[in-house]
Amino acid sequence: MNVDKAMEKLKEEGYKYTDKRMDMLQLFKDESRYLAAKDVLEALKDKYKGLSFDTIYRNLSLFSDLGILETTELAGEKKFRFTCSTDHHHHHLICLECGKTRHIDECPMDVSPVSAEGFAVTGHKFEVYGYCNECQES
Amino acid sequence: MNVDKAMEKLKEEGYKYTDKRMDMLQLFKDESRYLAAKDVLEALKDKYKGLSFDTIYRNLSLFSDLGILETTELAGEKKFRFTCSTDHHHHHLICLECGKTRHIDECPMDVSPVSAEGFAVTGHKFEVYGYCNECQES
DNA sequence: GTATTAAATCGGAATCATTCTTATAAATTT
DNA sequence: AAATTTATAAGAATGATTCCGATTTAATAC
Structure with missing residues (x-):
């Protein structure tokens, strides 16, 4: 999984292209580790001053529904990471x-x-x- | 682990005997499954009309510290069950x-x-x- | 390129589980 | 029974997450 493929998938499924989605995906690509919603907000809040948690959670949940992100729950927080490219279960x-x-x-x-x-x-x-x-x- | 042993353990460690603790333990004994705090409140609220979440959480956490209860996190909720009698890791x-x-x-x-x-x-x-x-x- | 439409976003309120606080009550010790 | 220590109630505070109404933006049709 990579940013371009993920954006394509969004388009295929009828979702819109937005800079925020692109940047969120790029962030996950760059970090390649589990991130919480607040980490995403932290990383993007400078570029997008009014960025709301609603946007982040909505997109995290969308990405995860589309198989773009993997998710786990750790210490009472939902965490997300780019889906690993290895295609077999692990x-x-x-x-x-x-x-x-x-x-x-x-x-x-x-x-x-x-x-x-x-x-x-x-x-x-x-x-x-x-x-x-x-x-x-x- | 059973109710009496658990109450003994409490005493040994300097904690007090209360009916609420006894009833909580009895509940876990009877149910022998994972319960959430709200399940415990639900089960005991008739007997103890003013029973507060604080009491439940405090005792759940105490029991779990003393090894009386096992815990897991499921669907964003902490869940507790009586520690299994099998003493080996499972x-x-x-x-x-x-x-x-x-x-x-x-x-x-x-x-x-x-x-x-x-x-x-x-x-x-x-x-x-x-x-x-x-x-x-x- | 403008108008239309559907989706995305903001900002804040609402919710849910959990923890904290302070005063009161109950259990244990003396 | 009095003194001491722990437990509890009630509700406020917190933190993560979701919901809602109003506004903005991207994609599409003209």
């Missing part, structure tokens, strides 16, 4: 400080599938937490 | 409707440990979601 090692990630290729559901009689499995979450190089120092 | 299959659980004995971190150079791992989360028998019907 998980992440996540820095609790800055949101930076590393891939985990092996999915526990493949290695030893979980199932239970009468229980309809619909999804799973596997995340490993810690602190990245840079964040350990501070 | 995970859960969780019903998204009612919070009922099944054990998953195998931990993905044992099967194929995740590590990464320069990344200090501090924890992980593995949960499988779905719908239990009863909740599938409705």
Whole structure:
């Protein structure tokens, strides 16, 4: 996934081109880590002085619906990152400080599938937490 | 873990005996599933008319600090359940409707440990979601 | 290039879960 | 029973997120 592809996808689906959307996507591209809504506001508020949370949340949720962003919930906050280009299902090692990630290729559901009689499995979450190089120092 | 042991633990640690704590613990014992603060309030509000969220949250957090309750975060809510009696590390299959659980004995971190150079791992989360028998019907 | 239309944005209010504060009440100790 | 310490109620405060009405803007039709 990259910015151009994402903007194309928006167009295909009948959504409009706006500078704010473009800049939001560029931000996720540049950062390539999990960001919260407030991080996005922080990054763009200088360029767009009246930028509202509503706009950010609306677009984050749109991007995530279109598969442009991946999402997780960490410490009571929704976090978003550019969908990884690796097209196969995978998980992440996540820095609790800055949101930076590393891939985990092996999915526990493949290695030893979980199932239970009468229980309809619909999804799973596997995340490993810690602190990245840079964040350990501070 | 059971109600009596939990109340003993409270006493050992210098906390006071109150009917509300006892009833909260009994509730978790009876339900044996993940409950949110509002579920606890709902269950006890008839017996204790002025029961406040503060009391519930304070006690939930105390119980969880003492290892009496396990906790997870689901759909933006903190959820709590009686700590499983199996004393070894394990995970859960969780019903998204009612919070009922099944054990998953195998931990993905044992099967194929995740590590990464320069990344200090501090924890992980593995949960499988779905719908239990009863909740599938409705 | 202007008019039309549908979608996007702003600004602030509303909501929801959770935490904090201060005064009062209850449990434990003496 | 009095003194001490912890627990509680009630409501205010907080933080993240969503909703709403009015306005603006992008895409499309003319």
